Amino acid sequence: MRPLAISLALALAAAPALAQEPQVDPATVRACFDDATGTTPDCVGKAAAACQSQPGGDTTLGISACLQGEAQAWDDLLNAQYKGVRARLLEQGGTDLADQLLDAQRAWIAFRDADCSLVYAIWAEGSIRTVMASDCYLHKTAQRALELRDMGSME
Numbered sequence: 001m002r003p004l005a006i007s008l009a010l011a012l013a014a015a016p017a018l019a020q021e022p023q024v025d026p027a028t029v030r031a032c033f034d035d036a037t038g039t040t041p042d043c044v045g046k047a048a049a050a051c052q053s054q055p056g057g058d059t060t061l062g063i064s065a066c067l068q069g070e071a072q073a074w075d076d077l078l079n080a081q082y083k084g085v086r087a088r089l090l091e092q093g094g095t096d097l098a099d100q101l102l103d104a105q106r107a108w109i110a111f112r113d114a115d116c117s118l119v120y121a122i123w124a125e126g127s128i129r130t131v132m133a134s135d136c137y138l139h140k141t142a143q144r145a146l147e148l149r150d151m152g153s154m155e
Contacts, residue, residue: 022057024048024069026076032142033077039146044139047073060127067134074142081148088152112140 024047032043051057051066082105089097116136123129 022051022054022062022066022069024051024066024073026073029070029073029077033074033145033149036146039143039150041146044074044142045070045135048138060131064130064134067131067138071134071138071141074138074145078141078145078148081145081152085148085152108144112137112144116140 026047028047028050032041032046035041036043045067048063048066048070051069052063054062056062057066082101086098086101089101116133119136120129120133123132
C-alpha cells in the first residue's frame, strides 16, 4: 500500500463505521473519462458529489469515502490505460520505451503520494485533513488517467 493510502485507511478505520456507506457510480466516472477533452475536465468529482447526497455521504467520513470511491474508479481506468500504452510502446519502440514509461509512472506515483501527503500534513490539525488529501488523490489520479489515455492515442 502507498503511504497516503495507509494514512487514509487508518483514518477511516479509526472512525466509527457509517450506518450505510455511500457508493460511487463507476458509470459516472467512465462517462467523464470517455467524454473529457484535456486532462482537467469539470466532471472530475461529480461521482463523489452524487455519492455525498446519499445517506451518510454528507459527513466528514462519508465525504472522504465518496472521494476515495471515485479515486478508486479513476485508478482502475488509469491502470487499464497504463497497460494499453505500455503494450503499444513494447510493440512500437521495444523495451526501452516501455521501461521509460514504467520509470515515469513510478516517479508520478511517488510525486502524487508525496504531494497529497503534504496536503494531509498541512491540514493535520483538523478533521478535514482526510477530505483534503482524498480530493488531492482523486484529482491527480484522474488527471494522470486522462494523460495516459491521450498518450495512448498518439501516433
